[in-house]
Amino acid sequence: MSGAVRGALAKARYYVREFSGEAAYDRYVAHARSHDPQAEVLTRRAFERARTDAREADPREGFRCC
Known part of the structure; x- marks a missing residue:
């Protein structure tokens, strides 16, 4: 895989994780x-x-009912 494609995929993964809240x-x-x-x-x-609460x-x- 070329460096440009790998970089583009890394950026896409970053934005998806940030948008979905997975990175939180x-x-x-x-x-x-x-x-x-030690905590x-x-x-x-x-x-x-x-986080949801x-x-x-x-x-x-x-107000959210669902």
Whole structure:
């Protein structure tokens, strides 16, 4: 695979991960580990649940029934 194609695929992967929110967990783990390497981090499932709960509790987001 040429370098240009590989670079384009890497950029596309980056934008898809950012757009979908998948990279948020990776950023959370990196942040938690940089502040306290011994700290217990949430599992991906618990992180996503907390993230969803926080988003739904935010009054600026509006009411969501589903």
